[in-house]
Amino acid sequence: xxxxxxxxxxxxxxxxxxxxxxxxxxxxxxxxxxxxxxxxxxxxxxxxxxxxxxxxxxxxxxxxxxxxxxxxxxxxxxxxxxxxxxxxxxxxxxxxxxxxxxxxxxxxxxxxxxxxxxxxxxxxxxxxxxxxxxxxxxxxxxxxxxxxxxxxxxxxxxxxxxxxxxxxxxxxxxxxxxxxxxxxxxxxxxxxxxxxxxxxxxxxxxxxxxxxxxxxxxxxxxxxxxxxxxxxxxxxxxxxxxxxxxxxxxxxxxxxxxxxxxxxxxxxxxxxxxxxxxxxxxxxxxxxxxxxxxxxxxxxxxxxxxxxxxxxxxxxxxxxxxxxxxxxxxxxxxxxxxxxxxxxxxxxxxxxxxxxxxxxxxxxxxxxxxxxxxxxxxxxx
Amino acid sequence: xxxxxxxxxxxxxxxxxxxxxxxxxxxxxxxxxxxxxxxxxxxxxxxxxxxxxxxxxxxxxxxxxxxxxxxxxxxxxxxxxxxxxxxxxxxxxxxxxxxxxxxxxxxxxxxxxxxxxxxxxxxxxxxxxxxxxxxxxxxxxxxxxxxxxxxxxxxxxxxxxxxxxxxxxxxxxxxxxxxxxxxxxxxxxxxxxxxxxxxxxxxxxxxxxxxxxxxxxxxxxxxxxxxxxxxxxxxxxxxxxxxxxxxxxxxxxxxxxxxxxxxxxxxxxxxxxxxxxxxxxxxxxxxxxxxxxxxxxxxxxxxxxxxxxxxxxxxxxxxxxxxxxxxxxxxxxxxxxxxxxxxxxxxxxxxxxxxxxxxxxxxxxxxxxxxxxxxxxxxxx
Numbered sequence: 001x002x003x004x005x006x007x008x009x010x011x012x013x014x015x016x017x018x019x020x021x022x023x024x025x026x027x028x029x030x031x032x033x034x035x036x037x038x039x040x041x042x043x044x045x046x047x048x049x050x051x052x053x054x055x056x057x058x059x060x061x062x063x064x065x066x067x068x069x070x071x072x073x074x075x076x077x078x079x080x081x082x083x084x085x086x087x088x089x090x091x092x093x094x095x096x097x098x099x100x101x102x103x104x105x106x107x108x109x110x111x112x113x114x115x116x117x118x119x120x121x122x123x124x125x126x127x128x129x130x131x132x133x134x135x136x137x138x139x140x141x142x143x144x145x146x147x148x149x150x151x152x153x154x155x156x157x158x159x160x161x162x163x164x165x166x167x168x169x170x171x172x173x174x175x176x177x178x179x180x181x182x183x184x185x186x187x188x189x190x191x192x193x194x195x196x197x198x199x200x201x202x203x204x205x206x207x208x209x210x211x212x213x214x215x216x217x218x219x220x221x222x223x224x225x226x227x228x229x230x231x232x233x234x235x236x237x238x239x240x241x242x243x244x245x246x247x248x249x250x251x252x253x254x255x256x257x258x259x260x261x262x263x264x265x266x267x268x269x270x271x272x273x274x275x276x277x278x279x280x281x282x283x284x285x286x287x288x289x290x291x292x293x294x295x296x297x298x299x300x301x302x303x304x305x306x307x308x309x310x311x312x313x314x315x316x317x318x319x320x321x322x323x324x325x326x327x328x329x330x331x332x333x334x335x336x337x338x339x340x341x342x343x344x345x346x347x348x349x350x351x352x353x354x355x356x357x358x359x360x361x362x363x364x365x366x367x368x369x370x371x372x373x374x375x376x377x378x379x380x381x
Numbered sequence: 382x383x384x385x386x387x388x389x390x391x392x393x394x395x396x397x398x399x400x401x402x403x404x405x406x407x408x409x410x411x412x413x414x415x416x417x418x419x420x421x422x423x424x425x426x427x428x429x430x431x432x433x434x435x436x437x438x439x440x441x442x443x444x445x446x447x448x449x450x451x452x453x454x455x456x457x458x459x460x461x462x463x464x465x466x467x468x469x470x471x472x473x474x475x476x477x478x479x480x481x482x483x484x485x486x487x488x489x490x491x492x493x494x495x496x497x498x499x500x501x502x503x504x505x506x507x508x509x510x511x512x513x514x515x516x517x518x519x520x521x522x523x524x525x526x527x528x529x530x531x532x533x534x535x536x537x538x539x540x541x542x543x544x545x546x547x548x549x550x551x552x553x554x555x556x557x558x559x560x561x562x563x564x565x566x567x568x569x570x571x572x573x574x575x576x577x578x579x580x581x582x583x584x585x586x587x588x589x590x591x592x593x594x595x596x597x598x599x600x601x602x603x604x605x606x607x608x609x610x611x612x613x614x615x616x617x618x619x620x621x622x623x624x625x626x627x628x629x630x631x632x633x634x635x636x637x638x639x640x641x642x643x644x645x646x647x648x649x650x651x652x653x654x655x656x657x658x659x660x661x662x663x664x665x666x667x668x669x670x671x672x673x674x675x676x677x678x679x680x681x682x683x684x685x686x687x688x689x690x691x692x693x694x695x696x697x698x699x700x701x702x703x704x705x706x707x708x709x710x711x712x713x714x715x716x717x718x719x720x721x722x723x724x725x726x727x728x729x730x731x732x733x734x735x736x737x738x739x740x741x742x743x744x745x746x747x748x749x750x751x752x753x754x755x756x757x758x759x760x761x762x
Contacts, residue, residue: 002405024383062619063601097598197622217478220444238443241578
């Protein structure tokens with residue numbers, strides 16, 4: 001039996017999307033490719049809710065996040081960044097190692113720093129070049145719920161607003177133009193439910209202008225080259241991962257056929273079902289209530305649940321994949337990716353498998369979870 | 382009818398390799414992935430003829446070439462590099478923009494700089510950090526035929542020997558250990574006949590040691606991270622392009638099933654058939670005889686052959702894809718990728734389509750090409 005992939009990326013990929021990879025090889029310097037790439041750009045704009053330029057990189061999400069740093073940040077540039085998990089830490093470290101100065105507004109993992117602390121950091125530092133925000137912190141299952149306010153702070157000051165939306169775009173609200181996001185980064189294998197290996201990025205006109213005037217000393221993630229090749233020929237500067245481009249195009253079709261709003265409601269309903277169902281089973285989420293993600297559910301282990309044993313049971317006896325903890329949360333939590341194609345069958349199979357695995361570990365689990373979870377999803381599925 | 386993809390990458394991908402992409406999504410932090418990645422590493426070592434470390438990057442070849450620069454070159458490092466085409470130029474420019482100092486030993490496009498000029502440059506410059514060589518210059522159809530001598534120069538002086546073998550590895554001789562290649566880079570979609578999007582790179586122990594002591598200020602192409610993740614867990618630091626990893630693994634199986642020597646002989650025979658067949662049709666290769674590539678055949682247009690019209694006929698009337706010229710050769714040559722799965726049917730279909738397209742353009746073509754080409758391939762296919 002195939003795995004049910006409840007990871008926070010890669011996630012389950014629909015057959016239609018997988019099969020698109022079998023499209024025969026084409027010339028990436030031909031109209032065949034130009035038509036494909038133009039269509040991807042236009043569909044990505046609709047999913048990002050933006051008119052900004054779109055680039056599709058042949059990299060994982062990390063590559064695209066790195067592009068958002070090396071194309072904008074120069075020596076001693078000051079950047080404010082909320083940090084409350086592994087991916088925020090990693091991004092802040094990259095900004096520093098690249099020569100920038102990351103001002104970290106920290107919160108304990110599982111919580112968001114209060115918005116007032118960001119404002120404070122902003123007031124205390126002059127010449128802030130950009131605010132970077134990891135919208136969904138995949139390592140802890142938290143979502144930053146004040147992007148609109150960060151947007152306003154940037155608009156007022158002229159700072160660039162840069163959003164790492166790798167694990168969330170397509171699964172929660174992110175109107176790029178409305179929130180004036182200068183650079184928005186996501187990846188194919190998360191809430192957009194395509195295979196991993198390509199990562200789209202949107203760039204506002206003012207960010208683009210800045211990048212064109214200050215290109216980085218490298219080639220592969222140098223966005224100026226991507227703009228040039230697209231404007232001149234609707235091509236990428238370097239050979240694109242063709243099968244993944246076809247698959248991503250198909251995945252975007254699925255998003256647009258469902259409709260973004262409906263998709264976001266579905267994610268919300270599945271997340272609610274997970275949180276309440278797990279709660280009924282005696283399991284608590286790692287994230288504080290007001291920070292909880294609708295796409296990554298991080299769950300505290302209770303005594304008697306050994307990470308390796310529990311996830312081994314889930315994988316080997318039920319063919320359900322969930323992730324372990326990351327960094328300092330290793331062994332302390334498990335994480336469910338509730339994203340992409342997630343629907344009530346996924347939720348119910350995951351919850352029942354979690355319950356049965358707990359039973360095998362000798363833990364008693366209340367039977368209420370089943371109907372509680374179902375109820376949460378009845379209106380949207 | 383599907384295209385016959387005679388491009389210098391991407392090239393025709395066998396069905397077995399395409400279908401491997403449909404393997405169900407797995408957890409890239411699990412034994413499922415570790416087993417896959419270990420197998421890829423071991424098979425890549427055999428194809429590279431090396432015991433060196435192997436990293437498989439989720440990038441095009443350019444990304445892997447960039448990794449060979451940013452992980453080795455530091456400010457003011459002197460590098461010698463033969464330059465006789467677009468890709469050599471691009472690599473030398475990257476070395477300079479990254480802060481190094483590229484000493485270009487130039488030759489007219491279509492020729493290799495004499496080895497004596499490289500030796501001279503070496504003698505005239507102290508403290509050469511590395512010699513970079515683009516083994517096969519895809520833009521002009523030339524192959525550098527003295528890698529063994531460059532290797533010796535490096536061994537004697539202690540300089541790193543770095544080979545961009547993107548468009549050739551698997552299609553011509555390249556014994557990495559025998560030639561003491563410190564960093565060898567290739568890409569999936571060329572002579573290894575996998576889909577584009579992943580690029581393997583081999584790193585010698587001394588190059589690895591140097592990289593671990595001097596990591597670059599970035600993350601995505603920082604090889605120190607890849608070594609760490611592989612040594613600790615047989616994983617990649619960032620989400621790998623899983624379907625392309627499966628496909629690449631299958632492509633390596635095909636290479637090893639055929640046998641490297643047999644594969645190289647097949648490439649040589651097909652190249653000979655192309656050169657002699659095209660010659661019989663009145664078409665001359667762009668490259669000088671002693672520099673001619675066995676994997677990329679660059680052909681001068683004769684009067685009456687307009688690039689757009691000719692390649693349009695080939696593509697639209699015969700479903701055969703060949704590439705145009707690159708940079709300053711645009712409109713002056715067309716380029717045939719004779720690599721990967723190339724066999725006598727590919728060669729004969731390509732040659733007959735070229736001849737018919739020339740006929741449509743009003744050019745008379747000698748009928749001798751057909752039997753001349755066939756004869757060249759009779760012993761190996």
